[in-house]
Amino acid sequence: MSDAPDNASVRLLGRDRTPFLPDRLWLDGAWVSRADRPARWEEAARADVAVTTQTRGVVPSSSASMPSVVADILDACAVRPGHRVLEIGAGTGYTAALLKDRVGPHGSVASIEVDPEVAARARRNLDAAGVDVEVVCGDGFAGLKRGGPYDRVHVTCAMRHVPTAWLEQCAGGRIAMPWGPAFSTDRVVALDVADGQGVGRFGAVASFMVMRAQRSRAWDAWPEGGETRPVDLGLDWRRLDGPLGGFGEFVVGLLLPGVTHRTSGGDPEDGERVVWLERDGVYASVGFGAGVPTTATGDERLIRDYADAVAWWYDHGRPESAGFGLTVTADGERAHQRVWFGSPHGPAWEH
Template sequence: MAAYDSGTEGLAAAARAALVREIDAEGVWAAEPVWREAFAEVPRHLFVPYYYVAGAHGYERRWGESPDPAARERWVRGAYEDVPLATRLRDGELLSSSSQPSLMARMLVALRVADGDRVLEIGAGTGYNAALLAHRLGDDDLVTTVDVEPEISESARRHLAAAGYRPAVVTGDGARGVPERAPYDRIIATCALPSVPRAWVAQCGEGARILTPVATGLLALTVRGGCAEGRFLPSGAFFVPLRGVARARAGDMAEVPPRAREDELFQFLAELTQGVLSPREAYEVWVREGRPGRERFGVSVGKDGEWVWLDDREGPCVWPLPV
């Protein structure tokens, strides 16, 4: 890991402070200001020594060790913009990214972490999110992060060490969790899945909270009695799918009015009911129920399967999720 000069570190500190002010102005962590300190202290640029920015002629690689001072300045300033950063590409396909900081802040607040909680992160990425968790909890051993790609988990481990954090970094299939370090009080996923792996629920303690992207929403579940249930948060979330899991395709949209096809709330319902409802059937439900937002949907994970429902688990609008 490179050691950056004082000018770069000074610029990074100023850019980091500006990012914190920007997120602060949105009121993201008003309920849990402890996260403000974490974002103010953890240096994001150490976790993105290079990244890619899409342009008219493909991706531009920004690199912290560029011999060009102007290029290094673009790199460090970009590292603290409130945008996701592409960090790994393969044949033009995005494999890994550093999520948008304000979205990360919203997710961490929604996770409702308490002192002493044991946290499992699915999708190590750059290691930045694990560093924020370790900073918040003040004990590296309380945080575990897992990624299926050895290159990603190893680079996350290096980035974390460079920033002074040493949580457990595991190479493995995130859908299986990390049973050897269970039980967990909180599980957070930073990659999209079509449903909630049963292994996560099994590795949680009573009253644990799981926060995970499903379809294009953020699902918050509470674990009780070996089952889990909860609702989606109102805002959307778009993540790289968990490797080995393809994002669902909503099927033929030809029978759906063009305006609905472009509405992300309808797209959310269509993806959530993929394989159960046709796009036309999903559209009919969406119109009949008043074009519901994400927060009206919930998920139940039980021993008999996983179910997504609208408004009420015992209501008329209940569909199975794929497992």
């Protein structure tokens, strides 16, 4: 099948991703075979959508990201001809090929992947495409010291904690990655590195799988929060609901390090919605809606922290993610992380 204008990867990135995709894709909760359902496979492969390429049971464990989001991170990385690039997370090998396209014959790309199966498949795909990229099976959190120093570190998994190793191996360069609090969808951030410190401002939305070692513990069931009680949080139901599911969710997450959440219930215009909160295995919930009292269960401090974060967001004019940035400083295995508002010298929260 020839490339057509609707092939999103070609249109956005200049290279077709279909040769890098496996013959089975996990779509709509089931495996779709290229041999058995070629039209559905081609539709997904050529569209601007993420497709799952590996699962553990029914849980996605590796994927090919949306071409438009891949383009956002590549743009933020600002890779140039001749650069030495370290990629964290090989996936299908497709983004490594895109990086090699950009660095050209005088640059180099090394990709490190923790999963042996994924690493082997990426290596085969790159070899078949005639792309000269080194694929290493190993822990990307440690980087790849032997190939450094690098001009760029390009990260294909979402991060909660940045390692000091990347700052050391990319001294004077740039690290581009999806980063976010456990509370919300991630954002692209490009950290310019100097003197053991990386600084950058948050950009576009980037929904990626979180680095395996940093994924939040799954909620097995809705927690038992204990007795439901009325609570006065100084916020009406509209404000309690306002950031959820919108651009404010990321900001509220920045103000609530380590907090995860779920929501249940319907539209609070017509009934009650409940936001469930978790931090370090401690749970709480807040229920609210039009015509119903605000109620709470569980940990009082977690409830108040959520209300304070929502109030801060409104008090500061409902800022979007671009108003915030991240500073990471070499400090042991995990770099010290500081999220700031306005400028690196503005109000800050430790992460």
